[in-house]
Amino acid sequence: MAWRAGRILHGRLHSFQLEKPLTKSSTVFKARVLPKSTGSTPQCRAVIKTAYERYKLADLKREYRVYSIESIRKSKPIRALLGTIDDFDSTPNLADPTPGAEPWMAFEWMDHSLVDFDPKYFKQHPRILQVASKSVLKALATYKELNLIHTAIPDGFNDERIQPIACRAPKLTDCLSPASIFGIHDDPLGVGEHWAVAKLFRLFNSLPSPVDRYRESEWELAEKLVDPQYGYMKVGTIDKEIRKLELPEIMVDFIMSLLVVDDEKRPTAQEALKYPFIHAEF
Structure with missing residues (x-):
């Protein structure tokens, strides 16, 4: 089931509210990082990635494993991971995820590209x-x-293209x-x-x-x-x-x-x- 703007995702460190899809497939969203307490200043924006199809879910979990490596997670030139689904490792049935329980990753937002x-x-x-x-x-x-x-x-x-669209150099x-x-x-x-x-x-x-x-x-x-x-x-x-x-x-x-x-x-x-x-x- 495709996600829609307005949905709130709760992660380990932050919660995020989806603002608008950035792809036709509604798997990448611009989102707002919600304040931790009532009355506090909103923090920043984020980009949220999810997946619904089997092979794309596998790619997402592979990306999560890469970000689990400390030197990747702490590298300043690599886009920072802000949060994930509360328990990514135990996400059930990646081949056919339960609607509403799809795995996701939140990354720092970039206002501009070159x-x-x-x-x-x-x-x-x-x-x-x-x-x-x-x-x-x-x-x-x-x-x-x-x-x-x-x-x-x-x-x-x-089996597949060496350079899929999501991994363009x-x-x-x-x-x-x-x-x-x-x-x-x-x-x-x-x-x-x-x-x-x-x-x-x-x-x-x-x-x-x-x-x-x-x-x-x-x-x-x-x-x-x-x-x-x-x-x-x-x-x-x-x-x-x-x-x-x-x-x-x-x-x-x-x-x-x-x-x-x-x-x-x-x-x-x-x-x-x-x-x-x-x-x-x-």
Whole structure:
């Protein structure tokens, strides 16, 4: 049963009142942190995540286990967990939760994200992107230290997309350009993911071989979409697209160092934290 605005959730430390859904599926809500006593000042806002479907419930419980790790819970660059259902560990029947007893997690609210700002602002104030990049890399370094990041794909794996929508990697360039370099916003044919794969072909010139037969068909169509004789693809190489943004050279070098397909040549988060852009004075 989908949740509705106005509902009150009682957690271990705080209670939360749902204000409005942030997704069509009504599984993510903006909420108000309720004051602990009558007459006290309301504290802040929060974002509440829940799930109704079997596999999404499993993902939510996995996220809860990650936040149970002390170094994750106390890491400043990682979004803070404000509360959960009173007894998350014993939530009954995750495969088919009782309506009204669904597990949930409450996280700190962010009033803005980088894409809310005019791209020109970041070109004038690169310090903001420097701080954001440093925070993301520090968070990734923490996950890596705990062996929570896995980039190896087992042979024959085809159960699901490696990068589901809920786990999209940060797009470093989205806030720097009026239109994203990546994605399907400029897809003239309505082929969705095939267009996104084709764009990666054009940006990076080549991609690793597909891991299964279904992906092979995606690769074949992608190769045709980038063929100059059809004229569908207007985007250039990643180097050309990044340089169109007219960023400081030190920032361009930093972004290009991260956008490397070969994981053996791509720097780790710890290595990237040593790059000149991270330590430059702006």
